[in-house]
Amino acid sequence: MGLKQLTGYCDFCNQARLVSVSGNREWTEDELNRIATDECECARAKEQRERDEKLERAELYINNLVTDDHEDIKHLLIEVVPLLLDHKLKKCTVNIDGAVTYTVFRGNDDAVIAQRTQKIVKEEEIE
Ligand SMILES: [Zn+2]
Numbered sequence: 001m002g003l004k005q006l007t008g009y010c011d012f013c014n015q016a017r018l019v020s021v022s023g024n025r026e027w028t029e030d031e032l033n034r035i036a037t038d039e040c041e042c043a044r045a046k047e048q049r050e051r052d053e054k055l056e057r058a059e060l061y062i063n064n065l066v067t068d069d070h071e072d073i074k075h076l077l078i079e080v081v082p083l084l085l086d087h088k089l090k091k092c093t094v095n096i097d098g099a100v101t102y103t104v105f106r107g108n109d110d111a112v113i114a115q116r117t118q119k120i121v122k123e124e125e126i127e
Pocket residue numbers: 010011012013014015037040041042043045
């Protein structure tokens with residue numbers, strides 16, 4: 001079965017849009033509205049999409065940056081990202097054990113940046 005065209009409404013500007021969806025199943029109003037919002041060109045829908053992209057990118061970045069033995073910290077840092085994007089927070093620093101520190105912060109253009117720093121402790125024997 002092919003596509004059918006149904007009407008959805010943007011969540012932000014309430015503009016009606018014809019959306020092409022699979023004809024294989026029924027679509028709820030909510031689903032159609034979500035698709036219409038995803039495709040809408042109004043400023044707030046665009047803003048929302050940009051925010052979602054930033055969130056997704058930051059999440060991916062944190063996933064790659066944080067080592068697997070710090071799984072809980074990974075979740076913690078990902079939780080912080082929306083606060084950064086919403087300007088509720090500028091920077092969050094997590095010190096693991098005195099040596100390893102993770103920092104997530106809002107950089108230029110509101111990009112979320114994550115860093116891992118490791119202090120190298122040099123041991124010297126003093127006789
Ligand atoms: Zn819209």
